Amino acid sequence: MADAFVHVAITGASSGIGAALAREHAAPGVLLSLCGRDAGRLQAVAGLCEATGAQVRLSLFDLRDGKALADWIAAADGERKIDLVYACAGLGGIASVAGPDGEDPEVSADLIRVNMGAAIATATAAAARLKPRGRGRIVLIGSLAGRAGLPQCPTYSATKAGLEIYADGLRRLLRPAGVGVTLIEPGFVDTPMSKGVPGLVFLWSADKAARRIRRAAERGKATLRFPLPLDIGLRLLRLLPRPLADWILVAIRKRDM
16 A cells, blocks of 8 residues: 655755656645755745645755754654655766766765765654654665766766665665665656756656656655666666676767767
């Protein structure tokens, strides 16, 4: 039986998958606690959600601020008990793609701080609230890029691979307490962050992705990867001898440059 969530907290809700998930969950009787950094876009998302009958609470802060993040979760949970948390905020897109001279160290450090650090901080703050109640779910948004070390974006790939391992550990940590953890590993999704990224294949709309993600959360799935052709391709790639896998990925990188 699918869970029905009535208080949903979403990081990175001002655009992309986070915004689409807010719209997907918006309904009468549902409270949405949304955070982001762009006031105008966040307010626009809130307006669409409120038009469907949802209650919306907005917070503006930078997820690199761990205290602000923990305070936001605590305040939202104090208003009404949270039962679903999406850690959607992340960096990527064309800024994460290595240039001719390699990766920018400052960009790489920021990718680690946000894609790993902020996601873990979100999950940790949420777990502290959900675990004593013995219910609820935390959803982490990873990427199929974490299934391979892509030469286009080594650090981005590493952050998403790390998130996969973290999700496994967190799920095993919280399972005895009755709290669920779901890892989502999308391929290419049509969002502002994906604009200009070379080699987009099997592109999904954000709304389509949000429908699948919500269904996975409600059904208590441990993992969800999409689209299927790209997932299968990466699974097969992992079975190849490493020199052959290297040759294929380098050739794709050269084609897209």
